[in-house]
Amino acid sequence: MARLAAMDAREAALLLKGVREATLRGGPSPLAPRADIRESWQRMLRKGVDPDRDHRSRLLSSVELERRRSASPLAELLPLLREGLMAAPGSASGSVPHIMVVADADGRVLWREGSPAVLRKADGHGFEPGADWTEATVGTNGLGTPLVTRRPVQVHSAEHFVSTHHSWTCAGAPITDPRDGRLLGAVDVSGPLATMHPATLLLVSSVAKLAEAELRNRHFTALERLRSVAAPVLCRVGGRAVAVDAHGWMAAVTGMPPVGRLTLPRGFGAGRVLVPSLGRCAVEPLPGGWLLRVEDDEDGAAVAGGPGRVVLDVSRPRRWSLEVSGGAGGWTQELSPRHAELLYVLARHPEGRSAAQLAEDVFGDRTRTVTVRAEMSRVRRTLGGVLAHRPYRFREEVEVILRHPDDLSELLPHSTAPAVVAARGGAASKL
Structure with a gap:
């Protein structure tokens, strides 16, 4: 150049x-x-x-x-x-x-x-x-x-x-x-x-x-507006509840630790809904978002259905997703490019990968464990109940289905991760 x-x-x-x-x-x-x-x-x-x-x-x-x-x-x-x-x-x-x-x-x-x-x-x-x-x-x-x-x-x-x-x-x-x-x-x-x-x-x-x-910045402004509406409502709510926007970002919370974002299931709306990481929730509309009241059982534990099957779809060139289903319902989460890479590697290694191994798989540098741990922490919060750690892996009780392009040379074409490049390598012959 x-x-x-x-x-x-x-x-x-x-x-x-x-x-x-x-x-x-x-x-x-x-x-x-x-x-x-x-x-x-x-x-x-x-x-x-x-x-x-x-x-x-x-x-x-x-x-x-x-x-x-x-x-x-x-x-x-x-x-x-x-x-x-x-x-x-x-x-x-x-x-x-x-x-x-x-x-x-x-x-x-x-x-x-x-x-x-x-x-x-x-x-x-x-x-x-x-x-x-x-x-x-x-x-x-x-x-x-x-x-x-x-x-x-x-x-x-x-x-x-x-x-x-x-x-x-x-x-x-x-x-x-x-x-x-x-x-x-x-x-x-x-x-x-x-x-x-x-x-x-x-x-x-x-x-x-x-x-x-x-x-x-516009998103932060919208969250502030939702927070001003939700705060007085949450003050009157007993138990655990949270106010989120349409994308699952948390504006206000009571009765439990705050998190950045919740994964909302497909078809999310008012009624009783199974929400990953929270369990069964009663959902009510708010101006600019939703109020979620967590429904606890008699012992105070969240009513939830564990995931039984996940489908990791990296077959499309620009959009990747993880679909989770179980006895109590299902949901789909679109993935960022980095999270698509990490989950692809884990799907290929059911035995699990250490932080150092994932750092080599994704960055080609085993020393970048801090970056890997931060990313995996975000993934695990978003995909509640699907992933385990030490080592990082899909939970053993979960059936994992990987959908990739028929032509592996088209796999995650944006990616420079060594593990993905290696998977593409045989198919993408040199010019």
């Missing part, structure tokens, strides 16, 4: 074109492609994407596009994204030589704005609202690739897998919901080669983090 930075745009484009052509032929290359780009090219070859053919998707209908825009939490972040990215390095007199593009988690373009000339150029490639800009449709790019890797990515000229995009440079970053770790989409800055600044990727990454921080 340092070598590219020292070149002008034309020289860098020519070098990258040579790298791409040599790599696709399987011959010696003047420069090794960057890791994220190489792995993306491998995915494109496995999927059979034609590197020399322009790919287009059917656009969403105007009704569906507006529905997605209205439902997306990214809509309220547009002013922040615009302020951060529409005055990027290289702009002059308030006019930017690029466009900002925002896509949802499915890779569908929801919004674009910026230079009219660049917007017209984007139209010529089908890069317009409602288009599918995932890797599988248009190849390696600044929107679709960050949705796979969960990391900021810059795609310069011939780093685009499809040759018709080589006149572009794109820098994109994913945006996740801090309330539940759900992938919301990605933001991208795209433009002609000569107009893009070397600092664009850093800028896009920083603005994406600011967007996530804004969502986090």
Whole structure:
């Protein structure tokens, strides 16, 4: 990358074109492609994407596009994204030589704005609202690739897998919901080669983090409002009770130690509900959340049904979940990228793993036990009753079913964890 930075745009484009052509032929290359780009090219070859053919998707209908825009939490972040990215390095007199593009988690373009000339150029490639800009449709790019890797990515000229995009440079970053770790989409800055600044990727990454921080601040404000409503209610409640928001985050509690977040079962609503880690609860609505009263038996113990079966689903490319079921009911929890990695390793090792072993499995460094213990503590609080420790493992009485992609080279494509890379290794042959 340092070598590219020292070149002008034309020289860098020519070098990258040579790298791409040599790599696709399987011959010696003047420069090794960057890791994220190489792995993306491998995915494109496995999927059979034609590197020399322009790919287009059917656009969403105007009704569906507006529905997605209205439902997306990214809509309220547009002013922040615009302020951060529409005055990027290289702009002059308030006019930017690029466009900002925002896509949802499915890779569908929801919004674009910026230079009219660049917007017209984007139209010529089908890069317009409602288009599918995932890797599988248009190849390696600044929107679709960050949705796979969960990391900021810059795609310069011939780093685009499809040759018709080589006149572009794109820098994109994913945006996740801090309330539940759900992938919301990605933001991208795209433009002609000569107009893009070397600092664009850093800028896009920083603005994406600011967007996530804004969502986090709004969440804290909503929790404070719920707390002000719930506090007087809890003062009148006997026994154990807790007020949580729709995502399970705790706003107020009485009669038991506070925790950060509870896992709420699917179909959660008013009535008698089995809640992981609490047991059977009477649930009542509150403005902005729910009141949960824990129902105790005659001895004061929580009425609960232990989990009997868990299904760890890592078969999808961007969303992973753990489904828990037992005699008293069931629930499903979506997983963050890190928790998906940890639980995948534990599912592959029913005998259990020590903190040092998990540190090596996930970070490639046996000394990172403090980080592992902190993560596993969060996982165990969230997935109450499913996991044991010393060593970390799924409980022996729980049946564990692991669902992974049919092609293991597609397993958790974002992950750089050595255990996951090793599982992918045999299937993802070197280019």
